[in-house]
Amino acid sequence: MEAGMPKRKEPGRSLRIKVISMGNAEVGKSCIIKRYCEKRFVSKYLATIGIDYGVTKVYIKDREIKVNIFDMAGHPFFYEVRNEFYKDTQGVILVYDVSQKDSFEALDSWLAEMKQELGPHGNMDNIIFTVCANKCSKVQIQNVTQGKVVLLLKDRLAALY
Ligand SMILES: Nc1nc2c(ncn2[C@@H]2O[C@H](COP(=O)(O)OP(=O)(O)O)[C@@H](O)[C@H]2O)c(=O)[nH]1
Numbered sequence: 285m286e287a288g289m290p291k292r293k294e295p296g297r298s299l300r301i302k303v304i305s306m307g308n309a310e311v312g313k314s315c316i317i318k319r320y321c322e323k324r325f326v327s328k329y330l331a332t333i334g335i336d337y338g339v340t341k342v343y344i345k346d347r348e349i350k351v352n353i354f355d356m357a358g359h360p361f362f363y364e365v366r367n368e369f370y371k372d373t374q375g376v377i378l379v380y381d382v383s384q385k386d387s388f389e390a391l392d393s394w395l396a397e398m399k400q401e402l403g404p405h406g407n408m409d410n411i412i413f414t415v416c417a418n419k420c421s422k423v424q425i426q427n428v429t430q431g432k433v434v435l436l437l438k439d440r441l442a443a444l445y
């Protein structure tokens with residue numbers, strides 16, 4: 285290789301992982317994903333139609349990991365589109381808005397939708413779930429306490445799966 289040429293990645297060393305976002309419409313799913321993948325924040329609300337897509341790369345121990353994020357539309361209308369994207373998921377970002385208690389309580393039904401779409405033989409044991417409390421700038425009207433989040437993670441997730 286010529287001196288000064290950028291080193292090319294070895295083919296086959298790149299891993300891909302699939303992550304999906306779940307949560308009610310307008311809780312901020314698309315903003316979180318755009319911020320993470322494109323380092324920008326969108327203050328205007330642009331409703332996701334069906335599915336949006338974000339991609340970024342991370343490096344773990346020099347190994348390139350391509351993170352493919354499928355950003356689901358939260359509106360019930362898009363159920364038929366969403367249900368195509370649940371399978372082969374390795375990571376889930378569950379998002380709620382700290383100022384909208386309903387959006388926290390809805391996380392259960394998002395998990396139930398996923399479970400239903402994966403069917404009786406779908407295995408959720410190896411999927412990593414992350415709960416993301418968004419719009420913390422509205423923290424003074426926060427309706428969901430940290431204790432409740434712990435309860436959801438410990439009891440409800442364990443009971444469901
Ligand atoms: N105050 C505040 N607004 C936010 C935050 N994140 C997103 N938003 C706004 O909330 C609205 C909905 O965001 P969006 O990401 O499209 O929601 P989605 O429907 O869950 O994908 C947009 O107007 C965003 O600018 C946040 O952390 N704080």
Ligand SMILES: [Mg+2]
Pocket residue numbers: 313314315330331332355356357358
């Ligand atoms: Mg969206």
